[in-house]
Amino acid sequence: MTRHPHTHDDHTHHPHGGHAHGDASHAVDWAVFGTLLEKNAELSTPALEQTAEWLRGLLAVPVRRALDVGSGPGGATCLFARAFPDAEVVAVDGTPELLERAHARAERLGVADRVRTHLAELPDGLADVGEADLIWSSKAVHHLGDQQGALDGLAAALRPGGVLAVSEGGLPLRALPRDIGIGRPGLLARIDAVQEEGFTEMRAELPGTKEIVEDWPAMLGAAGLTGARSRTFLVDHPAPLDAPAREMLHIELARLHERLADRLDATDRATLGRLIDPDDEAGVLRRPDVFWLSAFTVHAAVKPR
Structure with missing residues (x-):
């Protein structure tokens, strides 16, 4: 993988995915972003x-x-290790800091063996990974200029009878009512639009980018x-959110406040600032009406035997 933030479970296209589309000039704090992705994985576990x-x-x-x-x-690495107890599961990534977290997570969950x-x-790094019966990739292919070429490479690493599954698309996070009592109603919808613009810009700037209709099947x-x-899977945590989910939402909104500062108008920037203020009664750490509702879509196919 290139060193784009991921969502793995994690890519901020939308918080489920965890990728940070938008202004690429922002350096990634992997300690903060890794924590966000791990919290995201826990929210998405069911x-x-x-x-x-x-x-x-x-x-x-x-699955061997x-x-x-x-x-x-x-x-997802550790979850698949538990779901397929006879399998060796390999976490493949281009960021050493995140792989260190993956190793530590496997040890904590008792699947490090x-x-x-x-x-x-x-895509070139797949050549040394070897074949597999199941290949999973979440919100990663869209960071490569040639998405079809990336799928071709993943399919080539698949053993006959095995499954390639890519998680791309779904529905953006909803965590607040449309009208939250401060600022203009519809804040999250406007943030979605800004992030979609950033995503389009990111795709256009990738090396060797190729336009393609994103019909994943x-x-x-x-x-x-x-x-x-x-198939689309729902991540649904209704209000009132528990402390871990609130903390994750707070981290995500704080990242958005930083990354999108030059893309949002003054009113929306101020509203977002209040939402992440831990001392503000209107903030997400205090208000009773915050929830977590998103969905991710998985596209899967089998290699002929």
């Missing part, structure tokens, strides 16, 4: 467990080896895989 069960039903072979490509701090890490940049088919299908 949905990722459902994902693993769905993928199990698509596989035509036992799995790759988490663009793994970040290993949220079957989890290993591999430092690699995509069709792209999987073009990579030589069969039976392509998609």
Whole structure:
């Protein structure tokens, strides 16, 4: 992977993914961003467990080896290690700081004997990773100029009967009512629009970028895989949020406040500032109406035997 922030579970395209689209001039604080991604993985665990069960039903072979490509701090890596207890699971990422977190997470969860890490940049770095029965990649392919070429490379590393699953798209986070009593109603919708503009700019600036209709099942088919299908999984934590979810939301909004400062108008910047103020009763750490609702879409297909 290139050193873009991920979402892995984590990419801030939307907080579930955890990628930080927008102004690339901001240096990434991996300690802060790694924490965000780990908190995100914990919030998304029930949905990722459902994902693993769905993928199990698509596989035509036992999973002896799995790759988490663009793994970040290993949220999905460790989950797949638990879901497929006979498998070696490899966290593949281009950021050493995040791979260190993935290793530490595997140790904490008691799966370090079957989890290993591999430092690699995509797409060329896949050549040294080896084949696998299950390849998972969340919010990583869209950071590569040639998305179809990336899927072709991932499909080539898949063993016959195995499944390639990519998490791309879904629904953006909703965490507040439309009218929150301060600023103008519809703040999150305007932030979505700004981030989509940033995403388009990011894609245009990637080396070797190629325009393509992002029909992910069709792209999987073009990579030589069969039976392509998609399913969307919901991450739903209703109000009132518990402390860990509130903390994660606070971190995410603080990052948005920093990264989007020059893209939002003065009113929205001020509103966002109040939302992240720990001493403000209107802030997300204090108000009772904050929630967490998002969705991620997984596209999967099988390599013919």
